[in-house]
Amino acid sequence: MTRLRYSKLGRNLSYTLIAALLLGVVAPWGSLLTARAGAQGGAKTILAFPAVDESEEGNLADVAARVTAALALAGQDQKAIDLEVFSASSPMVRRALADGSLRAADVEAPKDAVNALTIGQAFRVHSVILLSVQSLTLAGDPRQAEIAVMGTEYDVAANVDPDTGAVAASPSGNTFGVSGVAKGRRAAGDDAGLMRLAAKNAADKIMHVLTGKSAEEFVERGAKPEKRSNLWRWLALALVVGAVVAATSSGGDEPVVPVDDTVPTRLSTRATGDGILLLWRAPATAKTIFKYQIQRSADGGVFVRIDGDKVGPGDTRFTDFDIVAGTAYVYQVRVLYTDGYISPWVTFNQVVAP
Structure with a gap:
């Protein structure tokens, strides 16, 4: 009788422990999935069109394809942005063609701003983005690859008449440029590997811009911020104080205005x-x-x-x-x-x- 009682007790304890372990494993995953679904629900939706080759030589179609593929992967890591790369053969396009919200002529037409906004309106996205590869530079020792990419993001609501659904004849958008860079030490001097890494770097910077930040603010993953000693802070403070004293003692002189040397x-x-x-x-x-x-x-x-x-x-x-x-x-x-x-x-x- 005692042995039976202990057997039942042990079995109950085992079930309790197993249940606790399952809850400990499943609960975090459940909360993670719920949190991700919630984040995606409020995310900014962007339809990106495949990058095109606009280089002077006209021989960078493969580089444009690399940038497009890298952007599709980079979009999967974002919580604030739900990015989809346009494909004429995607199920989304087939459904839009079937229900009449999109015409076959729109899918097959060259992708300019008006056409992109027409498709973006049919898919009810927040914005569309057009990308072009401008140049590829392979040089240096160690070897380095640099891909220059230009892009323009067009807000759908700002360029589409809410009453008629007509797209503006001359859409306005936010134009930006990024430069994807990769160095030889990261790819053992292999040009194909360098181009792949440079395309990934460019895609990461594009996603950074699409979140509302500038390309100059981009910091690569794993990069550590530069540490500044207190000495540099004191030197900077001394320079500021010196500038104030000099300005005060200059009497009626005109104030010195910093010149922006990046403008014409x-x-x-x-x-x-x-x-x-x-x-x-x-x-x-x-x-x-x-x-x-x-x-x-x-x-x-x-x-x-x-x-x-x-x-x-x-x-x-x-x-x-x-x-x-x-x-x-x-x-x-x-x-x-x-x-x-x-x-x-x-x-x-x-x-x-x-």
């Missing part, structure tokens, strides 16, 4: 016989210029891009031929650099078209 200078406009000529001096920075962007406002309206991505790094002039006589135009120019930095817009003086 000596801006001027000139009305010609058939257009408006813009002139500027290249920035004095040591950064490498990728290209310029130009936008204009007519009679106080909103600014619209007009450069057509055709103002190269060596250009210091641009003529706007698409003008209307008697209209007052204001132009702005900014610089995109190969390291991903984008300068602030600087404004030309207003000019009236002849």
Whole structure:
């Protein structure tokens, strides 16, 4: 009788221990899955279109494919963003075609901003993104790969009429640039491996930008922040105090304003016989210029891009031929650099078209 009682007691204790162990293992996973589902439920949804080759040589289609694949993987690690890479053969596209929310012509059309927004509206995403590979650099000892990628994110709600569903003829978006870099010591000098790592680095930076941060703020995983000793803090403080004392003792001198050397200078406009000529001096920075962007406002309206991505790094002039006589135009120019930095817009003086 006693043996039977202990046997039942032992069996009950065993069941209790097993149940406790199962709860200890399952509960954390359950809470993790619930938390992830909750995060995805409130995530920003982005439809990314495959990167295209816009290099001068036109031979970087494989690099563009690497960037696209790396972006798809990088999107899986994000909680604040639910990113989907567009594919014409995906089940999502087939369903949209079947229910009539998307036309076959839209799927097959070249992917410009209007077409991308049309598809994004059908999928009810927050924004769409277009990407292009601008250049690939393989050089150095140890070997290093650098992939320059430009992208533009278009907010669907801001570019689609809520009543008619019509997409704006000239959509406005947030243009950015990133530079994916990989060094030889990480890939034993293998160019294919370097390009894969550079594409991954570029994709991580793109995801960083899509979260609302700048490419300059990106810090690679595993990188340790630089430690500064108290000595440097005291030196910095001494410099600030010295600057204040110098400014105070300078009497009526004009205050010294820091100069942004990343923007064009000596801006001027000139009305010609058939257009408006813009002139500027290249920035004095040591950064490498990728290209310029130009936008204009007519009679106080909103600014619209007009450069057509055709103002190269060596250009210091641009003529706007698409003008209307008697209209007052204001132009702005900014610089995109190969390291991903984008300068602030600087404004030309207003000019009236002849």
